[in-house]
Amino acid sequence: MCLAVPARVIEKDGDRAVADAMGNRWNIRITLTPDIEVGDVVLIHAGYAITKVDEEEAKKTWELFEEIAHFEAERLKAKQQEGDRDA
Amino acid sequence: MKPSGLRPSNRKATEMLERIEQARKSIHSACEKVGRQIQVMEVCGTHTVSIFRHGIRTLLPENLKMLSGPGCPVCVTDQGYIDVVMDLARRDDTIIATYGDMIRVPGKGDSLESLHRDNIKVVLSTDNGLALAKKHPDKTVVFVAVGFETTTPASAVAVADAAREGVGNFCILSGHKLVVPAMKALLGSKNDKIDAFLCPGHVSVILGSDAYRSVVDEFNRPCVVAGFEGVQILEGLAKICEQIADGRAEIDSVYGAAVTPQGNRTAWKIITDMFEPCDGPWRGLGVIPGATMRLKNQYKQFDALHRFGIEEVPSEEPAGCQCGQILCGLMDPPQCGLFGKKCTPDTPVGPCMVSTEGACSAWYKYGR
Numbered sequence: 040m041c042l043a044v045p046a047r048v049i050e051k052d053g054d055r056a057v058a059d060a061m062g063n064r065w066n067i068r069i070t071l072t073p074d075i076e077v078g079d080v081v082l083i084h085a086g087y088a089i090t091k092v093d094e095e096e097a098k099k100t101w102e103l104f105e106e107i108a109h110f111e112a113e114r115l116k117a118k119q120q121e122g123d124r125d126a
Numbered sequence: 127m128k129p130s131g132l133r134p135s136n137r138k139a140t141e142m143l144e145r146i147e148q149a150r151k152s153i154h155s156a157c158e159k160v161g162r163q164i165q166v167m168e169v170c171g172t173h174t175v176s177i178f179r180h181g182i183r184t185l186l187p188e189n190l191k192m193l194s195g196p197g198c199p200v201c202v203t204d205q206g207y208i209d210v211v212m213d214l215a216r217r218d219d220t221i222i223a224t225y226g227d228m229i230r231v232p233g234k235g236d237s238l239e240s241l242h243r244d245n246i247k248v249v250l251s252t253d254n255g256l257a258l259a260k261k262h263p264d265k266t267v268v269f270v271a272v273g274f275e276t277t278t279p280a281s282a283v284a285v286a287d288a289a290r291e292g293v294g295n296f297c298i299l300s301g302h303k304l305v306v307p308a309m310k311a312l313l314g315s316k317n318d319k320i321d322a323f324l325c326p327g328h329v330s331v332i333l334g335s336d337a338y339r340s341v342v343d344e345f346n347r348p349c350v351v352a353g354f355e356g357v358q359i360l361e362g363l364a365k366i367c368e369q370i371a372d373g374r375a376e377i378d379s380v381y382g383a384a385v386t387p388q389g390n391r392t393a394w395k396i397i398t399d400m401f402e403p404c405d406g407p408w409r410g411l412g413v414i415p416g417a418t419m420r421l422k423n424q425y426k427q428f429d430a431l432h433r434f435g436i437e438e439v440p441s442e443e444p445a446g447c448q449c450g451q452i453l454c455g456l457m458d459p460p461q462c463g464l465f466g467k468k469c470t471p472d473t474p475v476g477p478c479m480v481s482t483e484g485a486c487s488a489w490y491k492y493g494r
């Protein structure tokens with residue numbers, strides 16, 4: 040539940056902003072990180088930016104998420120095949 | 127670690143493998159030097175899942191044991207709290223706004239999901255909860271406010287917004303918890319088996335790594351902050367084992383730029399403007415002094431307990447469930463008689479099986 044994901048701020052209006060991660064867009068609040076500018080990469084938790092992070096860190100996490108999605112899909116497939124065999 | 131984690135490029139993969147190997151070596155040589163059994167508690171549920179998913183346990187020496195701590199907010203939420211949420215959900219004048227994590231946690235009988243009522247709304251942020259209140263002025267929106275320091279600021283901002291904008295039909299049921307007092311309570315209890323803490327990454331973004339000072343100073347236990355990547359967890363463990371081998375207990379962090387010693391002061395100020403610590407029950411751990419957050423008196427009109435005249439949140443546990451023992455590091459999930467039999471992710475008995483970050487759920491999915 041305490042997981043935060045990195046995303047890039049692409050629009051900003053007061054303490055509200057739009058952030059983008061791997062093509063997914065969210066409306067977020069930047070109330071907790073008032074110094075954020077458009078272009079910055081932030082960690083987002085429950086709709087709030089909680090800190091700025093550097094680009095490299097963020098890239099690693101995005102790659103990791105892809106890996107996890109890939110891994111989960113494989114695991115599911117394996118499980119299904121197992122199920123098919125048992126049936 | 128699974129090689130599938132290394133696709134991006136060969137150079138990066140080699141670099142990553144080297145870091146893993148380096149950390150693994152440090153852990154093994156430090157543990158060998160220590161000789162005796164070492165028990166490290168990963169406080170955070172995100173770590174629990176990552177440790178399993180990356181097969182980290184298989185890389186550790188025999189005498190290093192990982193304990194899953196109370197770091198999943200769903201798991202430590204007392205059943206009495208869930209029952210209050212259920213009672214509020216059964217009313218016709220309320221809308222319950224909750225993070226998806228809470229929807230399947232069983233109360234005495236039902237869970238929010240099994241109630242099948244359309245006044246129960248899953249939201250992604252407190253902002254959505256407040257928006258619901260504005261949209262339905264004839265109902266009272268109760269936000270199910272659980273979570274640690276990472277999540278508390280969002281509740282604080284929502285209440286501040288509601289107060290400023292005069293949204294009188296919004297309130298929160300605060301089950302917010304503080305991580306550090308709980309860590310200290312675990313160490314202070316007689317069953318202390320914990321040699322060191324692997325501290326949560328994203329909670330520490332808000333808290334700052336200096337927040338663990340009292341754990342290090344008063345209890346002489348190493349506290350090392352790590353992010354949730356497998357390699358960072360290994361590097362964090364290496365730092366911990368080295369400290370134990372040298373007889374040191376210090377604060378350290380392998381989570382780079384995101385975690386600073388002082389944390390996010392803006393967030394912390396918003397929390398302390400709106401909330402104050404109080405004594406409150408943690409699932410399985412009992413009442414921990416100063417480890418639960420409630421709204422300050424001047425915001426009590428936004429406190430669901432006050433709004434609905436609820437005086438006491440009764441504390442109760444599902445029969446046979448050993449979550450409390452597991453959260454204290456005294457038991458591993460398979461030692462619970464219900465594990466994998468009556469209690470599975472599809473038919474969870476306790477919160478540690480409901481939450482995807484719960485120790486029981488992680489063991490069930492990856493540990494067998």
Ligand code: SF4
Pocket residue numbers: 446447448449452459462463464465466469470474475476477478479480486
């Ligand atoms: S296996 Fe189920 S019943 Fe047993 S401790 Fe875990 S959640 Fe509780």
